Amino acid sequence: MTDYIAPLDDMNFVLNTLVDFEHLAELTDNTDASSDLVAAILEEAGKLSSSVIAPLNRTGDLAGVQLTEQNEVVVPTGFKEAYQAYVEGGWGSLQFNPQYGGQGLPFVLAIAVQEMWHSANMAWGLCPLLSQGAVEAIAANASPVLCERFLPKMISGEWSGTMNLTEPQAGSDLAAINTKAIPESEHYRITGQKIFITWGEHPMADNIVHLVLARLPDAPAGVKGISLFLVPKFLVNADGSLGARNACKAISLEHKLGIHASPTCVMSYGDNEGAIGYLVGEENRGLACMFTMMNNARLTVGLQGVSIAERAYQQAKEYALERVQGVAIGRDKAGPIIEHPDVRRMLMTMTSLTQAARALAYTACKEVDLVEAELPDAEKQRHQRRLGLLTPLVKGWCTEIAQEVTSLAVQVHGGMGFIEETGIAQHFRDARILPIYEGTNGIQAMDLVGRKLSFDQGQAVTELLEEIDSSIAQIQPYGALTAGHIQRFSSAANALRQASQTLLNSTDKATPAALAFNYLMLSSYVVAGWQMLIAADKANNQLKLEANQPFYQAKVLSGAFFLDQLLPRYHGYFESINNGAVSTLELPIDWF
Numbered sequence: 264m265t266d267y268i269a270p271l272d273d274m275n276f277v278l279n280t281l282v283d284f285e286h287l288a289e290l291t292d293n294t295d296a297s298s299d300l301v302a303a304i305l306e307e308a309g310k311l312s313s314s315v316i317a318p319l320n321r322t323g324d325l326a327g328v329q330l331t332e333q334n335e336v337v338v339p340t341g342f343k344e345a346y347q348a349y350v351e352g353g354w355g356s357l358q359f360n361p362q363y364g365g366q367g368l369p370f371v372l373a374i375a376v377q378e379m380w381h382s383a384n385m386a387w388g389l390c391p392l393l394s395q396g397a398v399e400a401i402a403a404n405a406s407p408v409l410c411e412r413f414l415p416k417m418i419s420g421e422w423s424g425t426m427n428l429t430e431p432q433a434g435s436d437l438a439a440i441n442t443k444a445i446p447e448s449e450h451y452r453i454t455g456q457k458i459f460i461t462w463g464e465h466p467m468a469d470n471i472v473h474l475v476l477a478r479l480p481d482a483p484a485g486v487k488g489i490s491l492f493l494v495p496k497f498l499v500n501a502d503g504s505l506g507a508r509n510a511c512k513a514i515s516l517e518h519k520l521g522i523h524a525s526p527t528c529v530m531s532y533g534d535n536e537g538a539i540g541y542l543v544g545e546e547n548r549g550l551a552c553m554f555t556m557m558n559n560a561r562l563t564v565g566l567q568g569v570s571i572a573e574r575a576y577q578q579a580k581e582y583a584l585e586r587v588q589g590v591a592i593g594r595d596k597a598g599p600i601i602e603h604p605d606v607r608r609m610l611m612t613m614t615s616l617t618q619a620a621r622a623l624a625y626t627a628c629k630e631v632d633l634v635e636a637e638l639p640d641a642e643k644q645r646h647q648r649r650l651g652l653l654t655p656l657v658k659g660w661c662t663e664i665a666q667e668v669t670s671l672a673v674q675v676h677g678g679m680g681f682i683e684e685t686g687i688a689q690h691f692r693d694a695r696i697l698p699i700y701e702g703t704n705g706i707q708a709m710d711l712v713g714r715k716l717s718f719d720q721g722q723a724v725t726e727l728l729e730e731i732d733s734s735i736a737q738i739q740p741y742g743a744l745t746a747g748h749i750q751r752f753s754s755a756a757n758a759l760r761q762a763s764q765t766l767l768n769s770t771d772k773a774t775p776a777a778l779a780f781n782y783l784m785l786s787s788y789v790v791a792g793w794q795m796l797i798a799a800d801k802a803n804n805q806l807k808l809e810a811n812q813p814f815y816q817a818k819v820l821s822g823a824f825f826l827d828q829l830l831p832r833y834h835g836y837f838e839s840i841n842n843g844a845v846s847t848l849e850l851p852i853d854w855f
Contacts, residue, residue, distance in 0.1 A: 267317040267574055269309030269379045272814050275302055277622050280801045281794055282371055282629045290636045291369055301372060304357075308376045311352060315345050317383035323524030324386070324689045334512040336464045336526045342387055346420075346467040349380075355391055355420035359398060363414040370559075370635075371628040374566055378621070381570030385693050386524035388570075390423055390462045392563050397424025397474050400556035404544035405493065412499055413472055423468040426556055427457040427475040427494075427530060435706060437476065437550065438485040442532065444477040444492055444540065452537030453477055453494055453511075456529065459700070463528030464496075464513035470505060471496040474556065475532065475540060476549050483547065491549030492540035494532065510538040521692030557701065558654060559631065564701045565657035566624050568665035568694070572617040575672035575690040580610055582676055582687075600675075608828075609675050613668045615795070615825045618818075620661040622794035623787070627653035648723035652715045653790070655707035659780075660787030662697035663704060669694045708779035711786070712766055717775070724763045724786075731756050731793050738796065741803040743819045748826040752796050755830055758837040759789045765840055777844035785836035792830040795822040 278284045279298050288296040323339040330336055349355065358373040359365025373395075380388035398417050401410060401424075416422040433439040442455025453475055457463075464471065473494040482488030498506040513528040532538040544552035583601035591602035600606045630650035634643060669691040673680035680687050698704040716724060735753060740746045762785055766775045775782075799822030802815040 267313050267320075267383050267577060269305070269312055269382070270573060271302070271305055271309055273618060273621065273818075274305055274375050274378070276798070276802075276814075276818065277625045278371070278375060281622055281798060282625055284369070284371070287369055287371070287629060287632055290638065291632050292637070293367070293369055296368055296372070304372065305375060305379075307352070308354065308379050311348060311354070312379035312383035315348050316380060316387055319345060319387060319524075320384040321686050321689065323384065324693075325523075327523040328516060328526040330464075330513060330516045330526075334464070334514065336466065336513060336516070336528075338465055338467065338526070339524050342524065343467045345384075345387060346390065349391065350420035353419075355395065356418045358395075359414075359418045360402060363402070363410065364418045369629075370631045371625055374563070374625060374628040377563060378566055378570050378573070378624075381567045382574045384524075385567060385571055386522040388567075389522065389525045390465070390467065391420065392560070392567075393426060393461055394420065394422075394424040394468075396426060396556040396560045396563070397472060399559055400426075400474055400491075400552060401472075401493065401543060403555040404491070404552040405541075409493060409541055409543065412503065413493065413495070416470065416503075417472060421468060422470040422472055423462060423465070424472045425460055425463050425474065426553070426560070427460055427463075427473050428553065429458060430456060431458055435703065437489065440476055440478070440489065442475065442477040444479055444490060445537065446479070451477075451492055451540045451542060452533065453492055453540040454533030454537045456514075456531050458529050459517070460513075460528040460530045461700075462526060463530045465526055469497075470499070473511060473530070474543065474553065476553060477540075479546055486550050488547055489549040490546050491543040491552040493543050494538050494540040498539060510534050510536070520695055521689070522696060561654050561658040561701050561707070562624065562628055562631070564697060565620075565659075565661035566628075568661035568663075568697050569617060569620045569624050571690055571694045571697070572613070572620060572665045572668035575669045575687065575694075576610070576613040576617055578687055578690070579613060579672040579675040582679075582685075583610060606675060609671045611821075611824045612829065613671050615821045615829060616664045616668055618798075618821050619791035619795050619825055619829075620664050622798060623653070623791045624657050624661055626794060627657045645726060648719065648726065652711070652723040652727060655711040655715065655783060656787045656790060658701065659698070659704040659707040659711075659783045660791065662694075663784070665694040665697055704783070705780060708783040709776055711783050712775045712779040716763060716766060716782075721763050721767050724759070727790070728756060728760055731789075734793070734797060738800045741800075742806060743816075743823045744796075744799045744803055745823075748796070748799075748823060751826055751830065752792055755789050755792060755833045758833055759786055762837055762840045773848055774844045777847045778840050781836040781839045785833050785840070788830055788833045788836070792825060792833075795825040798822055 319341045326339040328336055328338055356365045357368045358370045361367045417424055430440050444451040444453050475492045475494050476489050477492055478488055479490055498509055500506045511532045514531045515529045517527040583606055584599050586600050587597055588600050590597050594602055630646050633646040672687050673691050676687050679685050769775050799819045802818035805815045
């Protein structure tokens with residue numbers, strides 16, 4: 264397995280050029296966050312990720328995790344020490360409120376840093392990912408008392424956090440959860456069982472703060488009767504010190520296809536009298552509170568797709584440069600397999616998809632910062648619509664391309680890719696969870712069509728397409744970026760416009776739902792293609808100043824490849840939408 268090296272050049276390019284970080288810093292009152300500071304932060308995170316966290320990826324996959332008879336989780340060697348280095352570096356505090364010990368930097372910068380953790384070691388990176396999501400939910404919804412008691416230690420990373428949603432009988436249908444919460448003085452007693460709880464138990468942090476969905480005794484049926492509770496592993500005394508062990512524990516660990524080093528727990532709450540928990544937000548409004556965490560978690564899961572794709576590409580590229588086999592067309596002797604045109608096709612597909620996904624993820628996460636910025640209400644609402652529109656694209660498309668990129672990485676390795684010793688199969692296995700958790704990609708697609716498109720009768724999409732039209736009118740062909748590329752992209756944008764109207768005009772609910780995944784993929788290829796087109800144009804501007812700049816030359820070529828070879832995929836999704844859903848829906852269920 265090759266080493267991981269953070270792609271700092273591309274990260275800085277996307278932040279500075281596509282996100283326009285310096286302008287974002289002004290809007291979010293972060294004027295000290297210069298491009299130099301950003302580069303320094305990314306460089307230091309890159310060092311930690313490559314030298315400390317990444318070497319544990321393969322060993323962690325082989326060792327896995329174990330649950331002792333005392334209901335304690337044993338993590339792979341080195342994981343706890345890596346986590347302590349993460350805490351000591353203050354990496355968990357980047358984007359959070361200085362009132363509770365955060366650094367107050369933009370969310371999109373924290374996202375770039377998180378990309379490195381997940382590229383280095385996705386199983387390990389899930390622990391801080393869930394913790395940061397829990398911080399967001401508590402900060403947005405909990406009482407000042409709970410915030411003061413729990414947030415400083417969680418933001419520092421000394422305490423971690425989890426999200427406890429589903430149960431054995433519920434799956435994605437949270438209306439079916441049965442966990443109970445009984446009021447008792449100033450707290451509640453929580454009883455029930457939760458499944459698929461990532462890092463629900465571990466020894467790396469001093470305390471684990473669980474956010475648990477449960478029902479009050481008189482709660483309405485369905486999702487309207489769900490409340491959110493903070494349930495710590497150890498109770499916290501008034502002075503902030505840790506008290507007695509709470510009545511919550513991991514009773515088993517799942518045996519998974521991938522992310523072997525991440526404990527996925529079945530959690531039991533409430534032996535005897537029940538676990539002590541504290542209400543977060545209002546009674547029966549728990550799902551709305553949890554969505555604070557879930558929405559940003561969907562962005563970070565999409566980011567994981569970028570991360571694992573980057574890691575797989577790096578390993579495939581190094582193998583293709585080193586592996587000598589066969590005489591490539593136009594060569595006179597055997598050489599590295601990267602000389603073969605089909606291997607170049609695979610590598611170009613991998614890097615172009617990964618760069619496009621990074622651009623999509625970062626530009627979407629910028630909207631999180633703009634929603635929180637001091638802007639006029641109309642602008643904030645527009646950014647909220649854009650964030651809502653882009654979130655399912657990031658979660659859905661970035662995790663789908665991760666399946667393709669990691670599979671291609673195996674293919675580049677040939678037969679050796681199917682052998683576990685090379686390590687490339689781990690990326691393929693680890694990536695497979697991404698389209699499933701935090702809401703399956705089918706759910707993301709239905710959210711996109713059912714809420715983000717139809718709820719405002721296409722206003723968010725119309726605003727996006729108007730901005731696309733305005734921006735591409737300013738792009739001039741130069742070098743490898745031709746007028747044909749610009750025209751090809753304009754046709755794709757028009758297809759998105761037509762497909763949006765087709766779904767808005769549908770007279771039944773089943774047809775848009777059946778076509779929703781195609782619409783998600785169509786939308787994503789267009790928006791990602793837009794970012795690649797802009798990136799190629801910005802890179803061309805640098806080449807006009809100094810022609811011999813390999814990074815910018817490669818950036819233009821990656822954009823041209825996306826527009827030539829990958830963007831045309833939109834045709835298939837567009838035609839599928841035009842063809843309707845009759846053949847999808849008419850086969851009787853008992854004929855399957």
